[in-house]
Amino acid sequence: GASVLVTAGPTCEPLDPVRVFTNRSTGTMGYAIAEAAAARGADVVLVSGPTTLDAPDGVDVVQVETAEEMNEAVQARRDDADLVFMAAAVADYAPAETSPTKHKKEEGDLVLHLRRTPDILKTVGANRRPDQVLVGFALETNDGPENARRKLEEKNLDWIVLNNPTEEGAGFGASTNRVTLLSREGTSEELPLMSKSDVAEALLDRVLHAHPPESSA
Numbered sequence: 001g002a003s004v005l006v007t008a009g010p011t012c013e014p015l016d017p018v019r020v021f022t023n024r025s026t027g028t029m030g031y032a033i034a035e036a037a038a039a040r041g042a043d044v045v046l047v048s049g050p051t052t053l054d055a056p057d058g059v060d061v062v063q064v065e066t067a068e069e070m071n072e073a074v075q076a077r078r079d080d081a082d083l084v085f086m087a088a089a090v091a092d093y094a095p096a097e098t099s100p101t102k103h104k105k106e107e108g109d110l111v112l113h114l115r116r117t118p119d120i121l122k123t124v125g126a127n128r129r130p131d132q133v134l135v136g137f138a139l140e141t142n143d144g145p146e147n148a149r150r151k152l153e154e155k156n157l158d159w160i161v162l163n164n165p166t167e168e169g170a171g172f173g174a175s176t177n178r179v180t181l182l183s184r185e186g187t188s189e190e191l192p193l194m195s196k197s198d199v200a201e202a203l204l205d206r207v208l209h210a211h212p213p214e215s216s217a
């Protein structure tokens, strides 16, 4: 009966009607969390960037494309959520201008200006309900624990899930993942390599153990 809000997938930032800036996220981890939470009886809203994945059973999927659209969809729903899992790989930069017509090539290099996109999770963390549980993700290729802990503090989270896409079995689109779960209280737990579905179950187990549904519903 708890309300769970999940973000998943990449965002796509248009340069013109043909080209986009995006990243290698496939949405698998976020969809696995949404599916596992729904199977445990939660009311789940999944805000998803473009993916090829099917909507998990019983999950209300809100499709978005850009970071701005994802931000609007999340901020409009954040106050209803008891648990928030932000697994999306949100583009940090988008083209400063989107051309209504296709860019044509010319001689020489092309210089593009990029602008910062809104930090969706930081806004959620800054406006959080006191009884809400916030779980963020950190994708790091180096200095993982330090970077993850800094993000946990800056974004006012309860938990952060750290992974390294360059590690064997933990990359984009893989069916497996190896994560370290860091808590606001300072604990750190390295989970073994396992399927993303099992990672989702393990995350829900840890989070629900620390914040029983009675106290978060």
Ligand code: CTP
Pocket (backbone or CB within 6 Å): 007, 067, 086, 087, 088, 089, 090, 091, 092, 117, 118, 119, 120, 121, 122, 135, 136, 137, 138, 139, 151
């Ligand atoms: N996130 C978000 N909005 C953004 C960027 C990230 O909500 N504009 C969320 C992600 O869903 C994830 C967490 O914030 O839960 C990742 O933290 P962040 O500091 O943004 O990571 P990176 O974007 O990887 O930062 P950097 O590129 O500086 O490492």
